[in-house]
Amino acid sequence: xxxxxxxxxxxxxxxxxxxxxxxxxxxxxxxxxxxxxxxxxxxxxxxxxxxxxxxxxxxxxxxxxxxxxxxxxxxxxxxxxxxxxxxxxxxxxxxxxxxxxxxxxxxxxxxxxxxxxxxxxxxxxxxxxxxxxxxxxxxxxxxxxxxxxxxxxxxxxxxxxxxxxxxxxxxxxxxxxxxxxxxxxxxxxxxxxxxxxxxxxxxxxxxxxxxxxxxxxxxxxxxxxxxxxxxxxxxxxxxxxxxxxxxxxxxxxxxxxxxxxxxxxxxxxxxxxxxxxxxxxxxxxxxxxxxxxxxxxxxxxxxxxxxxxxxxxxxxxxxxxxxxxxxxx
Numbered sequence: 001x002x003x004x005x006x007x008x009x010x011x012x013x014x015x016x017x018x019x020x021x022x023x024x025x026x027x028x029x030x031x032x033x034x035x036x037x038x039x040x041x042x043x044x045x046x047x048x049x050x051x052x053x054x055x056x057x058x059x060x061x062x063x064x065x066x067x068x069x070x071x072x073x074x075x076x077x078x079x080x081x082x083x084x085x086x087x088x089x090x091x092x093x094x095x096x097x098x099x100x101x102x103x104x105x106x107x108x109x110x111x112x113x114x115x116x117x118x119x120x121x122x123x124x125x126x127x128x129x130x131x132x133x134x135x136x137x138x139x140x141x142x143x144x145x146x147x148x149x150x151x152x153x154x155x156x157x158x159x160x161x162x163x164x165x166x167x168x169x170x171x172x173x174x175x176x177x178x179x180x181x182x183x184x185x186x187x188x189x190x191x192x193x194x195x196x197x198x199x200x201x202x203x204x205x206x207x208x209x210x211x212x213x214x215x216x217x218x219x220x221x222x223x224x225x226x227x228x229x230x231x232x233x234x235x236x237x238x239x240x241x242x243x244x245x246x247x248x249x250x251x252x253x254x255x256x257x258x259x260x261x262x263x264x265x266x267x268x269x270x271x272x273x274x275x276x277x278x279x280x281x282x283x284x285x286x287x288x289x290x291x292x293x294x295x296x297x298x299x300x301x302x303x304x305x306x307x308x309x310x311x312x313x314x315x316x317x318x319x320x321x322x323x324x325x326x327x328x329x
Contacts, residue, residue, distance in 0.1 A: 068158065070308065143308065148312075149324075
């Protein structure tokens, strides 16, 4: 890894030491809207079903959006905010390829018609992530609600707080520990890569210049690397080509991601890094050899609820706005 990452790693380690014993979630509950908007989750799910029927490829991005929202300033909906100067979270490099903003606005508009200024954008993002998983043949799990929306968005925060795809296991564990997420949570949440695709740029270094010596990552399966190089040649491979993160099962939420990582080293360096730590590797091996996804589904639900508690705004903090993607400048 480049020396330029050291200051960031040191900052993250300092932040990890300052993290409180648990995430801020005092006001999150299951069924927060039972009294004020009891139809909220049903309406959100119906809209999500229609959205994914129109474009099934949005499911991975909506799952990713919840992760990117929670890891940057907490689960406060700030990923939706816009900036005319291009300085919002959604303008940061990790978020430039993200899709699904219009889907969240569509759900929000529907809920505003029925329950004005009641359901937060942050909660809609959390519910949409759950619904995206379920509608991709994954588990259904209850989502805690009661988050309020933040009104601050800074592109640099996204660039600093999200683990890049070329992270090694030390970096990954540091990024996650700052959010009170442990090694098991890492291994479980990385299973989100069971659905989705990636542009070549996110992993091309691994194929052609892993250490800066024009070399290939030696931990990457040779046959898989050859297939990737055909899809993403050294020259001209940074266009619109999209590669499934979990080949053969790119839009079905299942255990094949773990089998893929164990057999090939995965698409991203961060996927392969799971094999370089005893705890995360043990979980990968266990799920890769599991005869049923039931244990994983239970673990995934618990990890998503835990992540969804990260630095939330509640009570009199934050706001509930009528439109999620307002301009902040």
